[in-house]
Amino acid sequence: MVKQLSVFVENKPGRLMEILRALADNMIDIKALSLADTTEFGIIRMIVSDADKAKKVLNNDGVVVRICNVLAVAVNDEPGALMNTFEILSENKISVEYMYAFGEKLGNSSVIAIRTDDMDLAAERLTDGGVTVLEGDDISEM
Amino acid sequence: MSYFQKEFECMPREKIRELQSERLVWQVKRMYERVELFRHRMDELGLTPDDIKGVDDLPRLPFSYKQDLRDYYPYGLFAEPLKNIVRTHASSGTTGKQIVVGYTKNDLDMWADCMARQIYAAGGDENDIVQVSYGYGLFTGGLGAHGGAEKIGATVIPMSSGNTQRQINTMVDFGSTILCCTPSYAMYLGEAVNEAGLRDKIKLKAGIFGAEPWTEDMRRAIEDSLGLKAYDVYGLSEIMGPGVSYECQCQNGMHVNEDMFIAEIIDPDTGEVLPEGEQGELVFTTITKEGFPVIRYRTRDICSLNYEQCECGRTFVRMNKPSGRTDDMLIIRGVNVFPSQIEEVLLKIGEGITPNYQIIIDRENNTDTLDVNVEMTESLFADDVKSIERIENRITSDLRSILGLGAKVHLVNPKTIARSEGKAKRVIDNRNLHD
Numbered sequence A: 001m002v003k004q005l006s007v008f009v010e011n012k013p014g015r016l017m018e019i020l021r022a023l024a025d026n027m028i029d030i031k032a033l034s035l036a037d038t039t040e041f042g043i044i045r046m047i048v049s050d051a052d053k054a055k056k057v058l059n060n061d062g063v064v065v066r067i068c069n070v071l072a073v074a075v076n077d078e079p080g081a082l083m084n085t086f087e088i089l090s091e092n093k094i095s096v097e098y099m100y101a102f103g104e105k106l107g108n109s110s111v112i113a114i115r116t117d118d119m120d121l122a123a124e125r126l127t128d129g130g131v132t133v134l135e136g137d138d139i140s141e142m
Numbered sequence B: 001m002s003y004f005q006k007e008f009e010c011m012p013r014e015k016i017r018e019l020q021s022e023r024l025v026w027q028v029k030r031m032y033e034r035v036e037l038f039r040h041r042m043d044e045l046g047l048t049p050d051d052i053k054g055v056d057d058l059p060r061l062p063f064s065y066k067q068d069l070r071d072y073y074p075y076g077l078f079a080e081p082l083k084n085i086v087r088t089h090a091s092s093g094t095t096g097k098q099i100v101v102g103y104t105k106n107d108l109d110m111w112a113d114c115m116a117r118q119i120y121a122a123g124g125d126e127n128d129i130v131q132v133s134y135g136y137g138l139f140t141g142g143l144g145a146h147g148g149a150e151k152i153g154a155t156v157i158p159m160s161s162g163n164t165q166r167q168i169n170t171m172v173d174f175g176s177t178i179l180c181c182t183p184s185y186a187m188y189l190g191e192a193v194n195e196a197g198l199r200d201k202i203k204l205k206a207g208i209f210g211a212e213p214w215t216e217d218m219r220r221a222i223e224d225s226l227g228l229k230a231y232d233v234y235g236l237s238e239i240m241g242p243g244v245s246y247e248c249q250c251q252n253g254m255h256v257n258e259d260m261f262i263a264e265i266i267d268p269d270t271g272e273v274l275p276e277g278e279q280g281e282l283v284f285t286t287i288t289k290e291g292f293p294v295i296r297y298r299t300r301d302i303c304s305l306n307y308e309q310c311e312c313g314r315t316f317v318r319m320n321k322p323s324g325r326t327d328d329m330l331i332i333r334g335v336n337v338f339p340s341q342i343e344e345v346l347l348k349i350g351e352g353i354t355p356n357y358q359i360i361i362d363r364e365n366n367t368d369t370l371d372v373n374v375e376m377t378e379s380l381f382a383d384d385v386k387s388i389e390r391i392e393n394r395i396t397s398d399l400r401s402i403l404g405l406g407a408k409v410h411l412v413n414p415k416t417i418a419r420s421e422g423k424a425k426r427v428i429d430n431r432n433l434h435d
């Protein structure tokens, strides 16, 4: 599993930019990013090269940040590969809360971040099912 | 059940009203003759003392204000020559210049009655040992409680405030049974007594606490830590001092000494008297006071009056603990709102930590709008949109049930609410109501 940064942002112009700038200024690489929003506020979810350092940097700027675990799954670039992953989860009655893709590929595979209601069970069953579940080290080398 | 002066404390309501009317007529007449400012204000309204025939005419009389005491400092509002004034008390407001009040011998006697009634209502009598840990001096607390305790023939320990170690030693050695002090000092003494392991060595059965706002939670904490029953006493030096109203064993509102003071609740904006039971500004008229009497004095405390008969048998009206000051009150769509109410809601949701917040009031199409911005905190933040929306909704519905008013709640980025000198500006009123 890998550490994900969740950041609260009010829906105001420029907020996202400020956060990205703070990370860039501190040489923190963003591997994957997604934004969930309503008209009022949003949650930015990110996987970065150093989650703990990123949290410190953002906290110093007065940004509210939480760190939680997500699954980073390598999916082969072939038809039906992603479906296989979801079939395993669904067969085990594990529901997916959200998912998003990494910007870069790992070899021939796309990398997908997935958050489920039972993370440990999901990791176990996916591994058993032959799906490559990546760890923090794999990600920082990307 | 024991009363200090049953003939007054349990007087039938219609008799109280008769007595008040008689005393009001007397007071208006003598103040008109003796207090220039009052005469001037009556003249401006085209009123003479003959127009005032009883309590029904009270709403026609002019208000008086704390500012009057500053304008006529030091003796300009006294209704007796100084030779008849036997004591003064003074308080320094937050705005600088102190205010002075004066008492005749008779005034001190009646004040002692007020506090004596309180001590009796708290179950005290001549067998008690009363430790007075209010400050003695220009402040009315110490000497006020002292006078009442002496009047009932109790044994008084005039401790004054401070020197906690000595307070506790005295409490143990002298066997104090009643403690009079501010509620915050009572909290402090409670902690100190328990830390010293002396909880079993003290004999306190009642505490009479006032002179500052306190909560029911504080009451329970004090009662637990000192093993006593805690009573709330209300007063202000412009009216008398502690004992203007006092709590009985029902602990459900403070009985106003209505043979001496007439209480009214008014709309602080219009000055209109509000219907019975409604919340508004508390106004007092002193109908027996000689040295420094006031007519319709605006206390700026917000509370309501309860005219239902109390289980204790006293017929005096009860005032609820003031919920705020008119200085902080906002009127939004005709509803009185205090920032402290909003703070209460947020405190609960923040699990003990009040998030930073700001109240913004505006007016759109002649309707007031209320927006509450709340800074996001780590404890409120969750990784999904739904939980955050749930928090917003909970704040909105809690505010609605406490204020009786719909508010738009926005969770905002931390540290985005403007602060001046480290303190956040809590209220922004964009309505320009005073132009």
Ligand SMILES: [Zn+2]
Pocket (backbone or CB within 6 Å): B248, B249, B250, B255, B310, B311, B312, B313, B314
């Ligand atoms: Zn009562």
